[in-house]
Amino acid sequence: MKIENVLLNVNQIQKMYIDGDWLSGVSGETREIINPATEEVIAIVAEGDPEDVRKAVEAAYRAFYEEGWMESKARDRAALLYKLANLLEERVEEFALIETLNNGKSIRDSKSDVEDAVNQLRYYAGLATKPHGQVFDVPDDVQSMVIAEPTGVVGQIVPWNYPLLMATQKVAPAIAAGCTVVIKPAEQTPLTLIRLFELIHEIGFPKGVINLVLGAGSVVGAELSRHPLVDKIAFTGGTATGKIIMKTAADTIKKVSLELGGKSPLIVFEDADFDVAVDYASFAIFANQGQVCSAGSRLLLQESIYENFVPELVKKAKAINIGPGIEEITNMGPLISNVQLNRVLDYIEVGIKEGATLLCGGNKLNRKGYFIEPTIFTDTTPEMRIVQEEIFGPVLVIQTFKTEEEAIRLANGTNYGLAGGVFTTDSARAMRVIRKLRAGITWVNTYHNTFNEAPWGGYKQSGIGRDLGTYGFQEYLEMKQVNINLNIQPSGWLKGS
Secondary structure (H helix, E strand, C coil), X not given: CCHHHCCCCCCCEECEEECCEEECCCCCCEEEEEECCCCEEEEXXXXXXXXXXXXXXXXXXXXXXXXXXXXXXXXXXXXHHHHHHHHHHHCHHHHHHHHHHHHCCCHHHHHHHHHHHHHHHHHHHHHHCCCCCEEECCCCCEEEEEEEEECCEEEEECCCCCHHHHHHHHHHHHHHHCCEEEEECCCCCCHHHHHHXXXXXXXCCCCCCEEECCCCHHHHHHHHXXXXXXXXXXXXXXXXXXXXXXXXXXXXXXXXXXXXXXCCEEEECCCCCHHHHHHXXXXXXXXXXXXXXXXXXXXXXXXXXXHHHHHHHHHHHHCCCECCCCCCCCCECCCCCHHHHHHHHHHHHHHHHHCCEEEECCCECCCCCCCECCXXXXXXXXXXXXXXXXXXXXXXXXXXXXXXXXXXXXXXXXCEECEEEEECCCHHHHHHHHHHCCCCEEEECCCCCCCCCCCECCXXXXXXXXXXXHHHHHCCEEEEEEEEECCCCCCCCCCCX
């Protein structure tokens, strides 16, 4: 599929979708969208402000509380999601190309993301009609039960590293549960979500049920977090921003779910399959340019295999094909923006100043685009910033350990707790270590596998709540206790009456 066939005229402003209509935004301001592989403008989009957010929230509120979406039937909601999945599936190539041009990731990864988004829509469409709630046998003439009801108006804020996939994994359960949605993509990567809303409009979702507001997180995201008519805020992104959202949402006691940053350990014991471990150690950090919240950014190696392991890992890093994502041979594309590129380069400089040894990489490629070499540090210590802080780029730090206990201590030695991996052929050891890792997503002898059926989220400062699976569905439901008297008589609480 040719690029010119999927992107509209660059001078045609892409609009927001509010209350069933395409709108330019109150301010009339616009934003240029950049292809990170070429630094060229590929689209111009409307720039939202707080008034646009208020319009969208009021539309979502009206659709839910006044126009019947709160009483909508699960089968009808499922039908809408199935239709959206089918239309998206017909246009996988188109959406994948837009994602690659906007985000920079390889076309292979983009295709996988779009296919996964289709599966998410179908998964939650199916879940919408399945049993919810419970019935209790209580010690009284009362029928006691719990029924599940939609939370209401939901604000959703998604990041730039998986622009479409992170959106569908929040939109699908919210709609399946019967909520209404106002969603904000990252300001750098709105294009696939805009195109998804074209499909939503084509299908004919009821007005106000799902709304798209574009713009900066500090403006649009902040207004969503504080708006009193928003019942829940769901955010995926950096921990610092998550803290701000949580504090802002506290003023109106919103439900909050946060999938935040990570500094995830990949632990390799001396008995691990050597070739498999080297392969996954590379994949864990360099996939998607290291711009993955769950990236295996800390490699913990047992000392006895260090001398053999590290040269092979460096060899793999140097063999990575770096280039535009639209080229089929590309393994690693550009970083998302010049801002992110400079952030990663600053961290590399910090690592050098802290005394870590740079084994490979560390440089921007001398070409157009925000390309950087795969980078590996060794001789690190636990207190170093490059060990403690999320870099969100293709930068790996190596730590070593002697014993299982030391590996666990090092693995848990950050404020994060999103993910972790263990490589060993000793199944008992694998389970011992996994059980002691303070992380929400873990792997044994693999890394990065993600399944729509299983919950995704972290411990500690990596977040609150879960996406995906039945747990992700429950995030958009309220549980109501209902008690029905089966023996209707006066209570008798007032003696003598």
